[in-house]
Amino acid sequence: xxxxxxxxxxxxxxVKLALAAVLFAAFLFLRRRDTEGVMTGFAFLAGILALRxxxxxxxxxPSFYRATxxxxxxxxxxLVTKPFRPGWALWGALSIEALTLIALFxxxxxxxxPDLPRWVFSLAAFAxxxxxxxxxxxxxxxxxxxxxxxxxxTWLLLLAGSLIYLGASILLGPSSGLFQSLVVPLFYALLxxxxxxxxxxxxxxxxxxxxxxxxxxDSLYEMLLATGSAMKAEFxxxxxxxxxxxxxxxxxxxxxxxxxxxxxxxxxVSVRSMLGFCASPVKLPENLPRSEDRVAAxxxxxxxxxxxxxxGEVAQSGRHFFAAAGDDPRLPDNGDxxxxxxxxxxxAPLIVRDRIIGVICASKAxxxxxxxxxxxxxxxxxxxxSIAVASSFTFLEAAERSDIEREAAIAENVQSTMLPKKxxxxxxxxFGAFSTPARGVCSDYYDVIQTRADKAIxxxxxxxxxxxAASLVMVMLRSILRLITNxxxxxxxxxxxxxxxxxxxxxxxxxxxxxxxxxDASTGSLELANAGHQPVLxxxxxxxxxxxxxxxxxxxxxxxxxxxxxxxxxxxxxxVLVMYTDGIVEAMNAQGKQYGRKNLGNVVxxxxxxxxxxxAERVRAELQEFTGQARQHDDQTVLVMKAKN
Amino acid sequence: xxxxxxxxxxxDENSPLFDKTEMLxxxxxxxxxxxxxxxxLIAQTAPPDIKEIxxxxxxxxEIIKNAVKHGNKCDAEKKVRVWYSFSPEHAHIIVEDEGPxxxxxxxxxxxxxxxxxxxxxxxxxxxxxxxxxxGTQADENDGGNALFAALEYWNGGFVFNQRRxxxxxxxxxxxxxxxxxxxx
Numbered sequence: 001x002x003x004x005x006x007x008x009x010x011x012x013x014x015v016k017l018a019l020a021a022v023l024f025a026a027f028l029f030l031r032r033r034d035t036e037g038v039m040t041g042f043a044f045l046a047g048i049l050a051l052r053x054x055x056x057x058x059x060x061x062p063s064f065y066r067a068t069x070x071x072x073x074x075x076x077x078x079l080v081t082k083p084f085r086p087g088w089a090l091w092g093a094l095s096i097e098a099l100t101l102i103a104l105f106x107x108x109x110x111x112x113x114p115d116l117p118r119w120v121f122s123l124a125a126f127a128x129x130x131x132x133x134x135x136x137x138x139x140x141x142x143x144x145x146x147x148x149x150x151x152x153x154t155w156l157l158l159l160a161g162s163l164i165y166l167g168a169s170i171l172l173g174p175s176s177g178l179f180q181s182l183v184v185p186l187f188y189a190l191l192x193x194x195x196x197x198x199x200x201x202x203x204x205x206x207x208x209x210x211x212x213x214x215x216x217x218d219s220l221y222e223m224l225l226a227t228g229s230a231m232k233a234e235f236x237x238x239x240x241x242x243x244x245x246x247x248x249x250x251x252x253x254x255x256x257x258x259x260x261x262x263x264x265x266x267x268x269v270s271v272r273s274m275l276g277f278c279a280s281p282v283k284l285p286e287n288l289p290r291s292e293d294r295v296a297a298x299x300x301x302x303x304x305x306x307x308x309x310x311x312g313e314v315a316q317s318g319r320h321f322f323a324a325a326g327d328d329p330r331l332p333d334n335g336d337x338x339x340x341x342x343x344x345x346x347x348a349p350l351i352v353r354d355r356i357i358g359v360i361c362a363s364k365a366x367x368x369x370x371x372x373x374x375x376x377x378x379x380x381x382x383x384x385x386s387i388a389v390a391s392s393f394t395f396l397e398a399a400e401r402s403d404i405e406r407e408a409a410i411a412e413n414v415q416s417t418m419l420p421k422k423x424x425x426x427x428x429x430x431f432g433a434f435s436t437p438a439r440g441v442c443s444d445y446y447d448v449i450q451t452r453a454d455k456a457i458x459x460x461x462x463x464x465x466x467x468x469a470a471s472l473v474m475v476m477l478r479s480i481l482r483l484i485t486n487x488x489x490x491x492x493x494x495x496x497x498x499x500x501x502x503x504x505x506x507x508x509x510x511x512x513x514x515x516x517x518x519x520d521a522s523t524g525s526l527e528l529a530n531a532g533h534q535p536v537l538x539x540x541x542x543x544x545x546x547x548x549x550x551x552x553x554x555x556x557x558x559x560x561x562x563x564x565x566x567x568x569x570x571x572x573x574x575x576v577l578v579m580y581t582d583g584i585v586e587a588m589n590a591q592g593k594q595y596g597r598k599n600l601g602n603v604v605x606x607x608x609x610x611x612x613x614x615x616a617e618r619v620r621a622e623l624q625e626f627t628g629q630a631r632q633h634d635d636q637t638v639l640v641m642k643a644k645n
Numbered sequence: 646x647x648x649x650x651x652x653x654x655x656x657d658e659n660s661p662l663f664d665k666t667e668m669l670x671x672x673x674x675x676x677x678x679x680x681x682x683x684x685x686l687i688a689q690t691a692p693p694d695i696k697e698i699x700x701x702x703x704x705x706x707e708i709i710k711n712a713v714k715h716g717n718k719c720d721a722e723k724k725v726r727v728w729y730s731f732s733p734e735h736a737h738i739i740v741e742d743e744g745p746x747x748x749x750x751x752x753x754x755x756x757x758x759x760x761x762x763x764x765x766x767x768x769x770x771x772x773x774x775x776x777x778x779x780g781t782q783a784d785e786n787d788g789g790n791a792l793f794a795a796l797e798y799w800n801g802g803f804v805f806n807q808r809r810x811x812x813x814x815x816x817x818x819x820x821x822x823x824x825x826x827x828x829x
Contacts, residue, residue: 261823262823262824262825264819264821264822264823265819265821265822267825306825315825316825318827350824351824351827352824354826354827355823355824355825355826355827356824356825356826356827357823357824358824390823393823404693404694407693408693440692440693441689443689464682464685464686464689465685465689466689467693470689509681509685511681511682511685532679532682552674554676554678554679555679555682557682558678558679558682559678582671582686586669586670586671588667588669592665592666592667592668594670633669633690634689634690
């Protein structure tokens with residue numbers, strides 16, 4: 001036995017062992033790149049080869065060699081055909097081998113077939129070789145896995161190599177020096193070359209993947225550029241949608257496309273952008289005339305309830321739709337016209353954070369076919385495009401909000417320009433005022449116009465409406481008042497003129513309540529006129545009581561011919577006159593209680609000894625305390641005049 | 646039959662729509678000339694988010710008009726009281742007059758019901774007789790048409806109190822949204 005080993009070792013054994021070891025190492029290395037889990041099998045095969053050679057050195061029986069050949073070819077068959085699910089071919093070949101192995105064992109142990117030449121047993125190894133060649137040649141195109149490609153590329157080489165090996169084994173016998181030192185190492189080299197092929201295939205698939213991703217990144221970049229450039233100063237959602245659709249149609253190799261958005265209020269999606277003629281995914285009504293114009297117009301304005309048709313279904317389920325070619329039975333049949341014939345259709349939902357905001361659809365001309373790759377590209381662009389569309393919505397809402405804010409700011413600005421910066425000082429009379437605008441309302445107005453050294457006209461007004469419209473009316477009121485107060489006319493006439501000036505001038509609402517007091521500091525006499533405004537309050541120092549001066553009348557702007565009346569009053573030393581707007585007495589606290597005229601009167605009464613400015617400030621502070629954090633819906637204005645002691 | 650139940654004016658003193666908590670309040674004299682002005686005073690508290698503000702103003706105006714004209718018979722001594730509250734999602738109004746109450750309410754509902762049925766069955770010939778409603782108190786300019794529109798507009802309810810001189814109504818504005826939730 002040792003002799004035979006020494007003999008073998010001086011022969012090709014060490015070369016074969018070295019080859020098997022290299023083979024083992026190579027397959028072990030490839031295992032890291034292997035996604036199909038067969039490289040371990042190949043390494044195992046290399047291990048078996050080494051063991052077999054070692055065993056043959058100690059036990060140089062040709063039958064042993066033939067038996068291990070059967071096992072090795074069976075293993076090769078299993079490994080190479082694994083990705084093709086070979087089924088009967090594998091089991092058939094393995095069964096033949098198993099039976100042969102049993103027969104070989106029985107023959108060797110019991111000498112059952114003394115006359116049979118031993119090479120006959122080697123014939124069984126042709127079964128796995130044939131099965132291998134047949135399966136790989138026939139089924140290689142069915143899978144894109146690297147191993148399948150390996151099978152497809154090398155089946156002929158493997159077949160030739162196996163046939164030579166088996167032929168030599170039969171003709172020369174496994175113990176022949178030529179066979180052992182030439183054919184066996186060559187066969188190992190063949191297996192080794194399989195490893196090289198495998199590396200090559202993986203490499204080229206990797207390059208293909210890199211190309212694909214590069215192209216995807218390009219298409220994303222293109223879409224970003226297209227949708228991004230639409231988000232400029234003249235922002236247009238339509239442009240964003242059009243550009244997104246264009247990029248998608250172009251990059252999927254489609255001929256036409258549709259982009260649909262979910263409705264703001266209803267459970268439906270509507271076509272918002274159309275590129276080319278895209279009727280394949282849409283079921284046209286039977287009675288729609290089959291002319292290109294009519295069909296295009298129908299699709300351009302199509303609307304689908306969630307779940308209705310292909311596009312409605314995508315919008316409801318959030319699942320993609322892919323019909324590679326027009327013969328897909330799910331596509332609607334729109335009639336026999338050639339130009340209406342269906343082509344491939346891809347539809348992908350536009351989803352952002354679990355909400356379906358729309359559907360994008362690419363479609364081929366009649367007869368056109370999409371590939372899986374186009375479908376993947378469309379999904380990718382849809383994912384990315386959804387974000388662009390969602391950002392557009394956010395942008396639009398922000399723009400809308402800022403429009404509202406801007407208008408409010410303009411109105412506030414106009415109002416603050418209208419209000420007096422400084423109140424005049426008259427001998428015998430002092431003034432105090434405050435005006436707090438409510439956000440976006442800006443309808444209160446007050447003014448103290450000094451007409452002579454000892455005379456002043458006090459005005460408090462409240463324009464109906466709000467915002468810029470109200471502030472325009474306020475500008476009118478102020479301009480007219482400033483103009484007409486420089487006369488000797490009485491308060492009632494001034495209101496009549498103001499009313500005529502404002503009424504029917506322009507085609508807009510221009511209602512305002514106005515209270516007007518003409519005060520003479522030298523005599524302490526007052527003339528009071530009121531156009532639908534809150535009653536004026538007077539604190540009477542001698543009685544320590546509040547007097548309410550109510551005058552029934554209609555606001556400015558209701559009727560051009562309204563006649564206002566004036567009332568004469570006297571203001572004694574220490575008396576306080578208070579004019580105010582709705583916003584003061586109707587101010588509401590968190591409990592829903594209105595501030596009321598009584599509270600206002602009480603504050604004035606309690607603080608009557610203070611200067612007019614401080615009385616106004618006390619009113620402001622106490623009102624603030626009353627309302628707390630509750631939001632105020634109307635401007636709050638108070639104008640206080642006090643006769644000095 | 647119809648998918649939607651025919652809307653009608655309800656009488657329910659205990660309707661939650663009469664809850665005046667946290668509502669703003671104003672009183673007006675029954676002056677027909679000032680209705681537009683009163684309407685503006687009320688609508689000016691509506692937030693700018695409400696898109697169809699003109700339609701809302703028109704509806705408020707009609708209701709105040711009814712109170713001034715049919716309720717208080719334009720008697721300047723009689724007051725119209727209005728409670729109101731607005732948000733981007735709702736408009737809630739209660740209008741009360743000092744009149745005898747809407748006597749023809751049942752008659753109006755019956756009329757409206759027939760009208761709706763005729764519309765439903767597309768019987769346009771008979772519909773000609775149901776174009777406008779004339780109550781016993783109506784004058785030439787009244788068609789009760791404002792109420793047809795009101796019933797459509799105030800989608801959260803349109804309810805009278807037992808005396809029928811006070812009506813509460815609620816409009817819910819649809820919430821704008823982008824997209825629909827993905828089915829789980």
